[in-house]
Amino acid sequence: MPERPSILVPLRVLEGESIPEGVPELLTNAHVVLLGYHVVPDQTATDQARSQFEDQALRRLNDFTAILEHAGATVESQLVFTHDGQTTIDRMTDEHDCLAALIPNATRPVENVLIAVRGIVSIDRFVRLASGLFATIGVNVTLYHVAAENETDEDVETLLDGIATRLSDEGISQDAIDIQISRGGSPQEMIVDASDNYDAIVMGESDPSVSTFLFGMTADQVAKQFLGPVFVIQHEELDDLEATDNE
Structure with a gap:
């Protein structure tokens, strides 16, 4: 059986975010790093926020942990009070060696998954995540690539056929x-x-750029339009991030 992939699931635990319908079943075969976080105003010390809200946040985090474990996932949870939510998510993903972070929108029972492949970057992570999550539950997987002008169909087919072979070797049926x-x-x-015809998307994270900072990460934009869960595969190495949180 493939190894359980580690998936970061970040939730603004004091702002009404919860685990949407269908997500626990989607993560049945995952090792979930459940990050409950609360963004504190710059003028407020994180220690002060923790002393005021920690008990309430931990109760919610424990409830979410129980839901995920009941669905079959293994879970480690962590509560963070921070001044910078995105930095916290990036740092926790790195520290816990997560293959991906999940944008946890609601979903129906998962039958069809779209895997958006950009190129050769992080292919090993795509394979490990897809095989770990879906090899034993009969999900249909579509390897999808938007070709650039300088890419021939033959080049893209060679890339995707190679990924398909690796997925098959890891337990996903060739017919799927x-x-x-x-x-x-x-x-x-x-x-x-x-x-439109898929229940979840797997895609790579975007490279930082001016448009990223102006309009948000591409994966976030896709998730807002798709409305279903999006797994965001992390780059092989993340830049060193300043630890700005109080944990």
Whole structure:
């Protein structure tokens, strides 16, 4: 049986966020790093917020842990009070060696998963996540790539066929793997357009850029339009991040 992939599930634990319908079943075969976090105003000390809200936050975090464990996941939870939510998510993903972070939107029972492959970057992580989560539950997987102008169909097919072979070697049936190539639009728009018949998306994180800081991460934009859960595969190495949290 494939190794359980480690997945970070971040929740703003004091702001009404919870584990949406269908997500516990989606994570049945995962090792979940459940991050309950609360963003504290810059003028407020994180120690002060922790002393005031820790008990309430821990109760909610323990409830979510029980839900995930009941569905079959293994769970380690951590509560963080921070001034910077995204830095906390990035740092926790790195510290716990998570393959991906989950944007946990609600989903129906998972039958079809779209895996948006950008290139050769982090392919091993795509394979480990997909096989670990889906090899034993009969999910159909579509390997999807938006081809650049300088990419031939033959090049893309070679890439995707190689990934399909590795997934098959890791326990996903060849009959459950499909390949799809698109051209002619931005990757974000094409992924959303292709996602109508899928229950979850797996995609890589975006490289930092001016547009990222202005409009948010591409994965977040996809999740807002798709409305289902999105696994965001992390790059192989993350930059060193300043520990700004009080844990």
